[in-house]
Amino acid sequence: MDELIKIKVEESVFFLKKGTPLSEVLSELPSPQKPILFKSEGQLLDLSFPADRERELSLVFAGDPQALEVLRHSASHLLAHAVTELFPEVQVGMGPAVENGYYYDFLRDRAFTPEDLEAIEKKMREIATQDLPIERLVLPKEEAVKIFSEKNQKLKVELIEEKGGAEVTCYRQGNFIDFCLGPHLPSTGLIKHFKLLSVSGAYWKGDERGPQLQRIYGTAFFSEKELQDYLNFLEEAKKRDHRRLGPELELFSTHEELGGGLVIWHPKGAIIRHEIEAFWKEEHLKDGYDFIYSPHIAKLDLWKRSGHTEFYDAMFPPLEFEGFKYQLKPMNCPFHIMAYKSRQRSYRELPLRWAELGTVYRYERSGVLHGLLRVRGFTQDDAHIFCRDDQLEAEIKGVIRLATKLLAAFGFESYQVYLATRPEKYVGKLEDWNKAEQALEEALKASGLPYQIDEGEGVFYGPKIDIKIKDAIGRLWQCTTVQLDFNLAERFDLTYVGEDGHFHRPFLIHRALLGSMERFFGVLIEHYKGNFPLWLAPVQIIILPIADRHEAYAREIQTRLRAEGFRVQVDDSREKVNKKIREAEVQKIPLIAVVGDKEISNQSVSLRIHGLGDRGQISLEALIQQVKTLIQNKSLEIKF
RNA sequence: GCCAGCGUAGCUCAGACGGCAGAGCAGCUGAUUCGUAAUCAGCGGGUCGGAGGUUCGAUUCCUCUCGCUGGCUCCA
Structure with missing residues (x-):
């Protein structure tokens, strides 16, 4: 005897013989449109899926995401x-x-x-x-x-x-x-x-x-x-591709003669990096960080102790001289740890937040190199935080707050956040892992950022939070990473003397917020499509004298504006204004100041905003005030 | 590193049974002094990515190599 299966679809109930295709029910349904799939318990099923057990179906139509x-x-x-x-x-x-x-x-x-x-x-x-x-x-x-x-x-x-x-x-x-x-x-x-x-x-x-x-x-x-x-x-x-825009705007270059994955920052790129770094340093100081500088190489033994020689496969081969082997650094952590270990530490001085724009070298296989996004020499906006367990959560909260503050300043306000937890193979104590995972999650909850948990996707040495940012055209880029490190703390036997007079192991947090300067710069170029906001623009204002006789006035304004700290150029080529304007627009210079007889007579400039066109005359004083405000606020848009 | 594609002037690209290598833009020089996206003229510029081979002759065909691109892989 054939078993009958109860199938509920929307408001109707059907009984199908076991094994008959679910699509049987469709002939009885007064649906104007033919569905392409069924959905049952969150799972999509073929229309021809056989009736296997009691199910409640909903209909999925073409076009359904x-x-x-x-x-x-x-x-x-x-x-x-x-x-x-x-x-x-x-x-x-x-x-x-x-x-x-x-x-x-x-x-x-x-x-x-x-x-x-x-x-x-x-x-x-x-x-x-x-x-x-x-x-x-x-x-x-x-x-x-x-x-x-x-x-x-x-x-x-x-x-x-x-x-x-x-x-x-x-x-x-x-x-x-x-x-x-x-x-x-x-x-x-x-x-x-x-x-x-x-x-x-x-x-x-x-x-x-x-x-x-x-x-x-x-x-x-x-x-x-x-x-x-x-x-x-x-x-x-394609139009935003930083590998095209970068050289075109004279931001950076790469050379066959240098080798793959090695980048030269040209003056226009370097000034942008300078602005980013200055902002970065300022914000870190405000958040109680101290800075560290460390060398680019260290004895191979250091990397043996850290475990890098054993577990990290992106190291360049060591150099050898004076009977010792030296290693080009792929990371900054051992140096910061050395600084920590330079003397005994007390619970009273924790947390220590040590930041470094540290340049590291990694042997990435030739096929993976990609513009600024995947290189062999790069500068991480790195920091290591040494803290007690009772400080862990607050420290992580602080890192997330700083990360989102920095990212938001560049216009990245939409994130995808991942919490990666303990994998099967791990080092460290289970108790510490649990404590750390809990602290990370509590910090995420407090941040109000939506996040998802990648179960078991953590690295062997500790759980981590990764933040991906969404750029102007919706692409995601991994930048921020916050990682606990039980391995290094253990290997270097990090300790502090607690209130009880005994040695304790501090928690070691490793974090990079922008990721690396190279990668972040690449992302920024694409995000802005080369149209950097005023505070970052390599040339903020270009002055275009209409004829030779206006050049002296142009120079005078340039001096005046430079004194205000603005980056200003004068186009004194003997071209027509049209050509000069075109040139300035192609260079994506945010502000164009045209000066001629009229402007000289009333101490003004005719202002043109990149992409927005002619805005008419404006007095020199008003220009200075507004530019100052826009730069100070790091405004992403230019308004006059 | 692997597979595939591509390497011709600073840039974008033509080109050629294997027979002296081209254009536009950029650059330089000169003329033009001009009001919101390209003024005109002249000039210079190339080991045709590099090395080797085949050939009377190779930028062109073959081999190797370097670089770039798309992926794979890797990503402490």
């Missing part, structure tokens, strides 16, 4: 389908949906060319137009293995052997079948707005010893507008 991942996953199958049609010899790997789209990995002896991608995309459209039903199949493992073996899909067979239970789920559309948990859209016709983006290498199962596959990336959306918006976003990101 929850279904986007499914759309993209189905699009990845469509991609694999097209590839196997066009290149039957290709073996398919894995093809999930990812953050902004999807990819699929293929094993093929030749590389896919851009022409191949075009052909594949065309084939995908063809298959989509056929509107093939996407069927969910549950097969005994042996049968699935047999099917994929016959198709000579060895990678898939490997996956099934590895991951499949007694029964495995597969999805089929036309001649294409894939081992996959799903869920998927009911048919290929629903995949309408998609595009292939790029092809790159990827290792099978991420193992660099394994075979190298070719990964084709694509994206898909429910509407053409969303797809176009995303493609526009990619274009916009």
Whole structure:
């Protein structure tokens, strides 16, 4: 006798024979629009999912953001389908949906060319137009293995052997079948707005010893507008690329002669860095930090004691002289620890907050270097806090407050915060871990920032908080990190004498707020699109004399404005005003002061604001006052 | 480090069965003295990323190498 299963959909109740597709209920529902998925207990299910037990279903329609991942996953199958049609010899790997789209990995002896991608995309459209039903199949493992073996899909067979239970789920559309948990859209016709983006290498199962596959990336959306918006976003990101803007605006350069990942800050970049650092120092002093300077190398033995030689693989090879080996520093911590250990410490002097803009060197593999964002020599805005356990929470709160204060000054006010907790392998006492995790979480709660917990994702030496900032076009960048370190405290046997006259182990907090000057600068360039706010702009005001006879007046104003501490230039080239203005706009100089006969006669300038155009005449005094205010307030916008 | 793509003037890019290497912008010089996004003219500028090989001849074909790009991997 067939068992009947109770299925509740919206307000209606149905009874289905066990194993019949849930989609049966749809014929009875007066829904004007056909759903593409069901949702049950927070989980998305195929329309054809068999009735297995009592369920309450809701309907998910095309366009629903929850279904986007499914759309993209189905699009990845469509991609694999097209590839196997066009290149039957290709073996398919894995093809999930990812953050902004999807990819699929293929094993093929030749590389896919851009022409191949075009052909594949065309084939995908063809298959989509056929509107093939996407069927969910549950097969005994042996049968699935047999099917994929016959198709000579060895990678898939490997996956099934590895991951499949007694029964495995597969999805089929036309001649294409894939081992996959799903869920998927009911048919290929629903995949309408998609595009292939790029092809790159990827290792099978991420193992660099394994075979190298070719990964084709694509994206898909429910509407053409969303797809176009995303493609526009990619274009916009290209326009902001700091690797283009940096050299163009003469902020920094890199050179083959110097080596990869090594950056030279040009005067215009250096002045921005100076402003950032000055602000950073000022805020740190206000928060009770002291500064430290430390050398760039130290004896290798120091790094042995810290454990870096053992656990850290990004160190440059050591240098050797006078019978000793020296190590270029990848971190600042051991130096700060040495300073701490230079004498006995009392509980009365804790917390110690020691900050350093410390330049470190890391051997990053050549393939990962990327503009300013991933380099080999960089300056961390580092600090180490040594504190007692009763101070831990307050210290972390202080760090978070300082971090968000600094970031907000640059216009970063939207964050994603992660608390990473104890991993399986860890050093230190469980009791300390618990105390630290609790302090971190309490501090986060007090900060009012929404956060998520990455269970077990902490580093082996301590739990941490990471803060990612959201830039002007919504991209996330990791900057702030606050980490407890039980390892170094232990290895260097850090102690302080407590009120009880006994030795105690201090907590060691390692933190960087902006991350590194290089990386933060790269992010800033992209965030501002090169249009730095007035307080950071390398040239804040450019004065454009209309004709030669106005040059003396221009120089006079320049002197006057420089005396106020403003960064001012005069364009004395013998060009027309139009050309000078264009030049200044291209250079993204915030304020342009045009001076001619009129301005001389009433001691004024004609002001033009970058991007906003001519604002008319303004007296010299008013200009000075307003610029002063804008700089002092670190205003992100220029208003007159 | 691995896979793939790309390296031609400072920048953006043309180019060529393997046969003296081009444009625009920038730079320099001169003329123009001008009112809100490019005045005109002239000139200079290249081991065609580097090394080796094939060839009578290589920037072009081959090998190696360096750098960059997209990913992978790594990320104390």
